[in-house]
Amino acid sequence: xxxxxxPREPDDLPPFVAFASRHSAVIxxxxxxxxxxFEGVALFAxxxxxARNSAAAPAQTADAVYHNARVWTGDSVQPAAEALxxxxxxxxxxxxxxxxxxxxxxxxxxxxLEGRRVVPGFIDAHWHLSTTSSADLIGxxxxxxxxxxxxxxxTGRANDSWILGRGWTATDFPDRQPHxxxxxxxxxxxxxxxxxxxxxxxxxxxxxxxxxxVTRTTPxxxxxxxxxxxxxxxxxxxxxxxxxxxxxxxxxxTRADIARRIDELSxxxxxxxxxxxxxxxxxxxxxxxxxxxxxxxxADTLRLRWxxxxxxxxxxxxxxxxRHVALADSLRGPWxxxxxxxxxxxxxxxARTAAMLSPYVGTADRGLPFMTDAALRRGVxxxxxxxxxxALHAIGDRxxxxxxxxxxxxxxxxxxxxxxxxxxxxxxPDPRDVPRFRTLGVVASTQALFxxxxxxxxxxxxxxxxxxxxxxxxxxxxxxxAGVVQAFGSDHxxxxxxxxxxxxxxxxxxxxxxxxxxxxYPDGRITLEAALRHFTRDAAYAAFxxxxxxxxxxxxxxxxxxxxxxxxxxxxxxxxxVQVERTxxxxxxSYLRGATVGASPAERPTRPR
Ligand SMILES: [Zn+2]
Numbered sequence: 001x002x003x004x005x006x007p008r009e010p011d012d013l014p015p016f017v018a019f020a021s022r023h024s025a026v027i028x029x030x031x032x033x034x035x036x037x038f039e040g041v042a043l044f045a046x047x048x049x050x051a052r053n054s055a056a057a058p059a060q061t062a063d064a065v066y067h068n069a070r071v072w073t074g075d076s077v078q079p080a081a082e083a084l085x086x087x088x089x090x091x092x093x094x095x096x097x098x099x100x101x102x103x104x105x106x107x108x109x110x111x112x113l114e115g116r117r118v119v120p121g122f123i124d125a126h127w128h129l130s131t132t133s134s135a136d137l138i139g140x141x142x143x144x145x146x147x148x149x150x151x152x153x154x155t156g157r158a159n160d161s162w163i164l165g166r167g168w169t170a171t172d173f174p175d176r177q178p179h180x181x182x183x184x185x186x187x188x189x190x191x192x193x194x195x196x197x198x199x200x201x202x203x204x205x206x207x208x209x210x211x212x213x214v215t216r217t218t219p220x221x222x223x224x225x226x227x228x229x230x231x232x233x234x235x236x237x238x239x240x241x242x243x244x245x246x247x248x249x250x251x252x253x254t255r256a257d258i259a260r261r262i263d264e265l266s267x268x269x270x271x272x273x274x275x276x277x278x279x280x281x282x283x284x285x286x287x288x289x290x291x292x293x294x295x296x297x298x299a300d301t302l303r304l305r306w307x308x309x310x311x312x313x314x315x316x317x318x319x320x321x322x323r324h325v326a327l328a329d330s331l332r333g334p335w336x337x338x339x340x341x342x343x344x345x346x347x348x349x350x351a352r353t354a355a356m357l358s359p360y361v362g363t364a365d366r367g368l369p370f371m372t373d374a375a376l377r378r379g380v381x382x383x384x385x386x387x388x389x390x391a392l393h394a395i396g397d398r399x400x401x402x403x404x405x406x407x408x409x410x411x412x413x414x415x416x417x418x419x420x421x422x423x424x425x426x427x428x429p430d431p432r433d434v435p436r437f438r439t440l441g442v443v444a445s446t447q448a449l450f451x452x453x454x455x456x457x458x459x460x461x462x463x464x465x466x467x468x469x470x471x472x473x474x475x476x477x478x479x480x481x482a483g484v485v486q487a488f489g490s491d492h493x494x495x496x497x498x499x500x501x502x503x504x505x506x507x508x509x510x511x512x513x514x515x516x517x518x519x520x521y522p523d524g525r526i527t528l529e530a531a532l533r534h535f536t537r538d539a540a541y542a543a544f545x546x547x548x549x550x551x552x553x554x555x556x557x558x559x560x561x562x563x564x565x566x567x568x569x570x571x572x573x574x575x576x577x578v579q580v581e582r583t584x585x586x587x588x589x590s591y592l593r594g595a596t597v598g599a600s601p602a603e604r605p606t607r608p609r
Contacts, residue, residue, distance in 0.1 A: 061105030062087050063587060067097040069113035070566060072529075074120050074537050074551040084118065086558040089334075089586040094552050117566040119532060120552050121275025121559030121585060122499045123539035125445050126424055126489025128281045130166075131253045131261055131289060138167035138197065138496060143182045146172060146194070150186070162250050163187055165194040166493060168203070171455060178203040180236025193246055197456075198494065200351050201239040204246050209234055212246045221245065258292045266303040270591035272499055273561035273580040276305035278489065278543055280391065280424060282312060282342030297336040303590045305559075306336050307543040312343030312390060314371060314379030321386045328388070334557060334586065339544060340389040342424070343379070344370050346399035349427065349461050349473075354396035357430060361466040367396055376406045384410035384419055389544070391422040391445065397430040397469075404436045411440065422487070422542055425450070428465065428473045437484040443542045444486045448502030448531065449495040450474045451509055453520035475524035476506055476534070487542035488534035503531040503567070504576035512576045528567055528575070558587040 064086040071081040073094060083100030085093035093100055104110050135153035140146045150163055170176040183192045183205035191208035195201075204212075216232045224242030227235045238245060253261065269277060283289055296302050308331075310324055324341070331338045346369055347353025352360050355369040371379075383390045384407075392403040400423060407421045422443040427450060437444055451457075451474040462470040472478060479486040488506070490497040504512060506526050509519035519525055540550025549559050562582040567575055583591040 058093075058103050060087055060092060060103070062092055062103040062108045064109040064111065065100050065104050066111050066113055066118070066562075067100050069116055069118045069562070071118040071552060071560075072120075072532065072568070073553065074533060075553045077553070081552070084552060084558065084560060086584075086587040089558055089588075091552060091554055091556055091558050094554055113562060116581065117563045117568065118552075119273075119561050119563065120536040120550055121561055121583065122273045122535045123276040123278070123487075123543070123550065124269070124274050124489045124492065124497055124499070124535075125278045125487035125539040125542050126280045126447060127277040127492045127497065128494075129262065129265065129279055129289060130493045131258050132164060132250070133257075133261060133264070134164035134166045134195070136167055136493075136496075137165045137172070137194065140168060140172050143173060146182075147186050150192070159190070161190075162208075163190055163192040164250065165192075166199075167197050168194055169197050169456060178235075178237055180205045180209065180234075183236070191246075191249070193250060195243075198348060198350060200348075201237060202243040202246065204236045204238065206236070208246050208249075209236060211249055214245055218245075253288075255288050255292060258288050259296070262292055262296060263301075263303070267591070269497060270303050270583045270585070271580060271593075272497055273563075273583050273591075274304060274497065274499065275559040275561075275583060275585040275590070276307065276539075276543070276545075276549065278307040278309075278340075278539070280309055280342050280489075282309045293336055294331075297333060300335075302335045304585065305334060305545075305549070307340070307545070308336070308338045309340045309342040309391065310338065312341040312379060312383065312392070314343075314375040316341075316379060316382055321382060321388070324388060325386055334548065337543065337545075340391050340422075341383050342391045343376075343393065345376070345392050345394040345403055346370060346396050348395060349464055350456065352464060354428070355394075355398040355402070356396040356428070357398045357401070360464045362463075366398065369399055369402055371402075373402060373405065376402060377409045380406040380421075381410045381413055384417075384421070385414045387417070387419070389420055389422065391424050393424045395425045395427045397428050397433070400426055400429045401433050404433055404440060404442065407440050407442055408436070416441075420542065420544065425491075428469055429478075431472065431478075434478050434482050434484070437479065438482055442484075443538075444479045444484050445489060445542060446474065446476060446479070446486055446534075447491045447495060448476070448488050448506040448534075449490060449498075451476070451520070451524070452505050452511055453509065453516055454511055457520070458516075471521050472524075475521065476526050476530075477524045480526055480530055485538050485541055486534050487539040488531070489539070498576075499535055500567075500578045500580075501576045503528065503535065504572075506531040506534075507572050507575060510573070514573055528572065557585075559585050564593070 062085045067083040069082060071084065073079055073081055081094045082097040083095060084091060085100050085103045093103055135149045137146055137149055140149060146168065150165055154163055170178060187205055189207055191211055192205040193208055194203050214234055218226060220226050221241050223240055225239040226242050227237035229235055293306055328338050346355040346367055352365050353367050355367040359366050380390055394400045394403045403423050420443055422445045424445045426444050426446055465473060476486060488502060490502060501512065507528055509522055509525050537550040540546045549557050552560060561580055564579045564581045567578050581593050582589055
């Protein structure tokens with residue numbers, strides 16, 4: 001592959017910067033320094049003008065001025081500000097309210113934020129687009145609650161269509177035994193399929209089993225299990241590959257369904273302050289999801305920025321790699337980007353499929369890596385040489401080491417470049433491997449909510465690891481202490497995409513109810529600032545967008561969130577209660593609490609260039 005263009009080269013930077021980055025990363029860096037220096041001078045000059053009470057107006061008027069705010073910029077050069085000035089989707093000025101006022105012209109929308117806290121737009125670095133809508137069953141707690149959530153979801157859906165849900169755990173059912181009879185009572189005829197929280201099993205009703213032709217004589221498919229009663233009848237619980245017996249009957253979403261779904265999930269995300277998602281499903285670069293996203297990007301109707309992944313396959317051919325690079329080049333806009341190949345190296349701790357260096361407690365089982373070392377190295381080397389980023393799902397210490405070894409080998413062969421390879425989840429690293437992330441420039445892509453000390457964590461996850469390994473699992477502090485870039489995500493829909501809830505868990509290491517008191521392995525707690533950084537600046541870095549989003553600085557894209565209360569001025573045990581009042585992406589308001597976005601002139605979108 002002959003010198004692929006640098007992924008850091010964005011079309012949407014000012015032309016001189018784009019030109020420089022095309023020619024030399026060094027020039028690019030020097031220019032950034034120059035711009036930063038210039039900006040410092042400009043700020044200084046603005047302050048002097050203020051001091052002299054000069055009336056000189058800036059050359060450009062703003063589309064919007066947000067003033068009287070408490071801005072946490074995430075920018076070490078200027079950590080705090082009072083005002084953000086937006087023009088054509090970018091920040092024209094970040095600084096004092098007085099100076100910001102000078103940018104207001106007759107058509108400028110001026111908003112007094114009344115002292116509210118503003119932070120950069122949240123970036124979810126590990127997220128999945130679930131293309132089929134289903135009822136959210138997370139935390140249901142009982143069969144009655146499951147039934148009521150299903151009923152609410154089914155409102156307005158055709159009577160002959162499937163009832164779909166996702167997110168149950170065994171503890172939602174009596175005696176921890178999910179069974180079709182719980183569903184048959186409510187839905188005797190309409191097929192029901194409910195996926196568990198981790199996606200490894202489903203429970204279906206009798207109507208669904210009938211449609212699938214599953215009887216007492218149906219054998220277990222390979223790699224799956226039809227759970228049966230004592231008399232041999234299927235209970236409705238179908239594990240691993242057996243779930244496909246029923247799942248394949250659910251009609252696939254149409255193109256229109258997918259477009260609606262993208263819009264629906266984007267609204268949900270915007271309401272939580274999210275301005276960008278990194279879609280880590282490793283979907284093929286063609287197909288309906290991709291087409292729908294591309295169409296929406298072209299029609300300029302996306303509410304979120306998207307960074308999307310293609311699948312990582314160790315035996316990828318040159319022609320496929322060339323197609324990926326061409327695709328990446330064609331998707332450079334600020335709304336839809338692609339530069340990453342996503343692969344899976346192991347499973348999960350709860351299912352005992354995460355690949356470990358030593359066995360799970362009470363078993364001889366160490367899980368199993370999904371790829372051989374040789375195949376993985378070969379694959380990583382190929383993507384790396386094409387200049388593509390590789391993101392590997394690795395949860396167990398064995399799989400994490402395998403990934404780091406492969407990244408190291410690629411570096412030896414292909415040389416040191418700004419590839420920003422990532423390890424997804426990276427839940428239980430061996431302590432000896434933690435410093436290697438920094439040495440090798442690998443991003444730790446962790447999920448704040450994975451550290452939630454709930455029943456599953458305390459009664460299944462931790463006992464399987466044993467105290468020594470549990471104490472350092474989802475331990476975000478160890479990466480911060482080692483100077484590793486750590487990007488936070490949710491793994492939606494496995495966990496909810498609630499950023500403030502994630503921050504709450506990372507800072508407290510308790511559930512939102514405050515248990516266990518004092519926190520679960522509290523030495524893993526991180527500061528509020530660090531948690532915010534992982535959801536903003538570091539997540540931007542993980543997608544090569546650190547020059548554009550993730551901090552609030554002049555010339556960067558205007559992505560920010562107005563919060564209803566100030567997380568810096570409240571007890572940390574109530575961080576999860578902070579809500580989003582307004583979300584702005586590329587200068588457009590994508591969410592405004594209590595309002596229909598797009599209706600008033602204040603919400604008039606301004607198209608970023
Ligand atoms: Zn995931």
